[in-house]
Each structure stands twice: as structure tokens, then as C-alpha cells.
Amino acid sequence: MENFVFGRKEKPEEEFGVYKRALVARSTDEEILRKSQDGGVVTTLLSSALESGLVDGAITSGTDPANPWLPSPSVVTTRSEVVANAGTRYSLSPGLLALKDCMKLGLGKIAFVGTPCQVQAVRRIQKFLPKYANMLTLTIGLFCMENYSYDGLMIEKIQNELGLNLDDIEKINIKDKFLIRTKTGEIKEIPLEEAKKFVRPSCKNCSDFSAELADISCGGVGLKNWTYTVNRTDIGVDAFDNAVEEGLLEVEPTENFQASWIICILVGFSWG
Ligand SMILES: Cc1cc2nc3c(=O)[nH]c(=O)nc-3n(C[C@H](O)[C@H](O)[C@H](O)COP(=O)(O)OP(=O)(O)OC[C@H]3O[C@@H](n4cnc5c(N)ncnc54)[C@H](O)[C@@H]3O)c2cc1C
Ligand code: SF4
Numbered sequence: 001m002e003n004f005v006f007g008r009k010e011k012p013e014e015e016f017g018v019y020k021r022a023l024v025a026r027s028t029d030e031e032i033l034r035k036s037q038d039g040g041v042v043t044t045l046l047s048s049a050l051e052s053g054l055v056d057g058a059i060t061s062g063t064d065p066a067n068p069w070l071p072s073p074s075v076v077t078t079r080s081e082v083v084a085n086a087g088t089r090y091s092l093s094p095g096l097l098a099l100k101d102c103m104k105l106g107l108g109k110i111a112f113v114g115t116p117c118q119v120q121a122v123r124r125i126q127k128f129l130p131k132y133a134n135m136l137t138l139t140i141g142l143f144c145m146e147n148y149s150y151d152g153l154m155i156e157k158i159q160n161e162l163g164l165n166l167d168d169i170e171k172i173n174i175k176d177k178f179l180i181r182t183k184t185g186e187i188k189e190i191p192l193e194e195a196k197k198f199v200r201p202s203c204k205n206c207s208d209f210s211a212e213l214a215d216i217s218c219g220g221v222g223l224k225n226w227t228y229t230v231n232r233t234d235i236g237v238d239a240f241d242n243a244v245e246e247g248l249l250e251v252e253p254t255e256n257f258q259a260s261w262i263i264c265i266l267v268g269f270s271w272g
Pocket of ligand 1: 038041060061088089091093113146219222
């Protein structure tokens with residue numbers, strides 16, 4: 001599949017798949033930074049791609065209003081819709097099911113955001129189902145070590161055991177452990193070992209941490225309010241550069257964030 005996407009295989013010195021450059025970036029927009037999981041790069045890239053006409057819509061993940069924190073595929077066509085879906089939900093969001101909705105809406109060019117396994121599926125669709133190939137214009141992969149069952153993590157552990165009302169939770173992030181911040185600013189923690197039993201079985205055999213087939217891959221890797229960003233293809237570089245030229249992203253070299261680079265190498269290696 002690497003040959004299909006990049007026209008070549010990974011070189012020995014490429015630590016986490018084929019790529020053109022790696023950077024650390026964050027949004028310059030306060031609202032995006034507040035709502036996003038890390039540095040808001042994914043939300044910024046999608047907004048910029050929509051506003052420049054690079055894409056007509058994007059498949060992201062929203063939540064089901066009746067079941068707070070239950071991810072649900074969500075097709076967005078405006079900046080405000082993209083921003084509303086910012087942040088991470090750590091359960092499966094079957095985004096590819098929304099391809100049909102994109103077709104019904106007549107969207108000619110779309111961006112797709114998803115986990116590395118979903119990006120692999122996107123590439124297989126592009127290779128084997130030409131009907132969708134031209135439509136899937138920009139693929140943004142999220143670094144991913146594990147995905148958790150909603151009933152286990154959110155209902156059994158967080159709602160029933162920790163006693164939190166899911167509607168009261170503002171943000172859930174993983175930085176060595178689960179950090180759950182409520183709307184009143186209280187922080188609850190769950191050690192990763194306690195959540196292990198809720199990991200989806202397919203994740204135990206997964207070998208792609210950094211979405212190695214995406215146009216752009218993004219992860220938090222221990223960073224606070226910054227996104228580790230890997231530009232892998234020409235379209236990925238263009239989408240990123242457009243956002244920088246528009247003043248939407250602030251960029252730092254990865255050398256200033258050595259610990260995250262080491263995490264990428266070690267996790268990518270142990271996963272791969
Ligand atoms: C299941 C999962 C596990 C992850 N594990 C890791 C990890 O181990 N290490 C790491 O460094 N990073 C991990 N990430 C990525 C990280 O949480 C951030 O998404 C990433 O750093 C980008 O941050 P951002 O602020 O730029 O994204 P934002 O600007 O906040 O945008 C995030 C985008 O992701 C979409 N999204 C949210 N939840 C899902 C979902 N369940 N499925 C598909 N799309 C979704 C949103 O709709 C939004 O478009 C994981 C993400 C997911 C979904
Ligand atoms: S760990 Fe692998 S299989 Fe599990 S959701 Fe992430 S990319 Fe998919």
C-alpha cells in the first residue's frame with residue numbers, strides 16, 4: 001500500500017513511515033485551542049481546507065446528543081461545524097459509513113479524519129473502489145495506541161465507578177493516564193492499567209501508531225496544547241502550508257520537543 005500512496009517504500013531512516021517533514025504546531029485561534037484535544041491542528045487544517053475550497057466537506061466525529069461522549073460520524077461543511085466536533089472521544093467512530101451521506105450531499109471533494117486503521121481502509125477504498133477514489137481528497141490520521149469500548153470506559157468506569165455525570169465532562173485526555181476534566185474544573189484520573197480491560201480486541205494486534213498512510217498524521221504524544229504533525233504527501237504539505245500562510249497555525253521544529261519525538265519512535269517501533 002505504501003507504493004500506491006507514496007510511490008515508494010519507507011526508507012530505513014524514516015522512524016514512523018514515509019514522510020516529508022515533521023513539525024509541532026498549534027492553532028492561533030483561542031476558541032479552537034480551547035475546544036481542541038491538543039494544539040487544534042486537525043480542526044485548523046479542516047477549516048482552512050474548507051474555506052480555501054480544497055475540500056467541500058469533511059468526515060469528522062461528533063457525539064450523539066442522547067448519549068454524551070458516544071462518538072458518531074459527522075459530515076461537516078462549515079468552519080463552525082468543524083469547531084463543534086473538535087476534541088477526542090476515545091471510542092470507535094465508524095466514519096467510513098458517512099461516505100454515503102457525502103455522496104447524497106453531492107460533495108465532490110472531502111477530507112477524512114480517523115484512526116490509523118480507518119486511514120488504511122480509506123487507502124484500500126481508493127485503490128479498489130474507483131467510485132470513491134477522487135472524492136477522498138485529504139486524509140488526516142490521528143495517532144492511536146488504543147480505542148476503548150464506550151459501555152466499558154464511559155458507562156461502567158467513568159459514570160458508574162467514578163460517579164461522574166457524562167454531561168458534566170468537558171474534556172478527556174490521555175497523558176500517561178486518563179485525565180478527566182469536568183465543566184467545574186475538577187480533574188479525575190484513571191491509571192491506564194485500570195482501563196486496559198475496555199480496550200477493543202482488534203487494538204491488541206494493531207501495528208500502526210502514527211497513521212502511516214495518511215496525508216497528514218497528528219498526535220499529542222505527551223504535549224500540552226501542541227500537536228505533533230507529520231506531513232507525508234504533497235497534498236498534506238500544501239494543506240499545512242496554506243494554513244500557516246493564512247496565519248492560522250504557529251509552528252515549531254520538532255527538535256524543541258525531543259521527548260515527543262522519542263515517544264513517536266519508541267511507540268512506532270514497538271507497535272510496528
Ligand atoms: C481513539 C483515539 C486514540 C488516540 N490515541 C492517541 C495516542 O495514543 N497518542 C497520541 O499522541 N494521540 C492519540 N490520539 C490523537 C489525539 O487525541 C488528538 O486527536 C491529536 O493529537 C490531534 O489533536 P488536535 O488538537 O490537533 O485535534 P482537534 O483539533 O481536537 O481535532 C480532533 C479531530 O478528531 C475527530 N475525532 C474525535 N474523536 C474521534 C474518534 N473517536 N474517531 C475519529 N475521529 C475522531 C474530531 O471530530 C476532530 O475532527 C488518539 C485519538 C483517538 C480518536
Ligand atoms: S489501536 Fe489500531 S486498531 Fe485500535 S483503533 Fe487505534 S489504529 Fe485502530
